[in-house]
Amino acid sequence: MRKLLLTKASTFRLREKQEERGRLETLGEIQNGVKMTNQFKEDLFRLFFVEGKKYQEIADLLNISYSIVSSNYCKIKQQFSDDYLEVRRMKTIYSNKKSKQKKDFKFKDFSEFYDWLKKQGNTCHYCKTEQSKITKLIYEGLKNNPLGISSKRFNKRGRSLEIDRKDPLNAEYSIHNCVLACYFCNNDKSDIYSEKEYLENFKEALKERYKYINKKYSKLI
Numbered sequence: 001m002r003k004l005l006l007t008k009a010s011t012f013r014l015r016e017k018q019e020e021r022g023r024l025e026t027l028g029e030i031q032n033g034v035k036m037t038n039q040f041k042e043d044l045f046r047l048f049f050v051e052g053k054k055y056q057e058i059a060d061l062l063n064i065s066y067s068i069v070s071s072n073y074c075k076i077k078q079q080f081s082d083d084y085l086e087v088r089r090m091k092t093i094y095s096n097k098k099s100k101q102k103k104d105f106k107f108k109d110f111s112e113f114y115d116w117l118k119k120q121g122n123t124c125h126y127c128k129t130e131q132s133k134i135t136k137l138i139y140e141g142l143k144n145n146p147l148g149i150s151s152k153r154f155n156k157r158g159r160s161l162e163i164d165r166k167d168p169l170n171a172e173y174s175i176h177n178c179v180l181a182c183y184f185c186n187n188d189k190s191d192i193y194s195e196k197e198y199l200e201n202f203k204e205a206l207k208e209r210y211k212y213i214n215k216k217y218s219k220l221i
């Protein structure tokens with residue numbers, strides 16, 4: 001009796017598994033036997049758009065067929081459209097910086113730059129203010145909203161966090177020598193102070209900057 005029950009249970013599980021597989025195949029979540037897990041899709045995204053690998057290279061790396069790779073290019077681009085736009089934005093920063101700094105630009109390739117930039121997050125390394133708040137304040141300032149922050153310089157700079165060299169005496173733009181800083185901190189630190197000097201000597205001023213921007217921002221929303 002006990003044995004029979006177990007058999008019934010395992011048959012039920014097997015049927016459940018088959019049904020789940022059928023459902024996933026219909027949804028396109030299983031293609032040619034390859035399960036399209038989120039991790040797998042993220043891997044494809046990175047190989048396509050961050051590392052810029054060719055279809056055949058990806059097929060070899062992931063041990064899957066060329067047709068699975070090629071048929072997923074547009075699907076992945078569509079499904080991760082926000083991330084795709086973010087990568088494009090980062091690529092523009094990368095190319096601009098690379099062509100401007102030439103031999104001092106020491107990031108190995110775009111994927112190294114991408115990983116570094118992702119790790120920086122969206123706050124200024126020095127005053128810890130979120131980029132979104134500064135952007136909003138400047139944007140309102142440009143629209144002549146008195147609650148925003150206004151300066152002619154914001155036509156060219158300020159709306160995004162900028163790449164700052166921690167040690168300005170070291171000309172290198174590299175993973176070890178760069179952080180993201182807001183316009184105010186980057187301008188203030190200039191090429192005089194090192195990261196350590198600026199953080200230590202301007203501790204109170206940095207706290208004030210954080211408070212000032214947050215106070216202004218809270219009035220705006």
Ligand SMILES: [Zn+2]
Nearest residue numbers: 124127182185
């Ligand atoms: Zn800052």
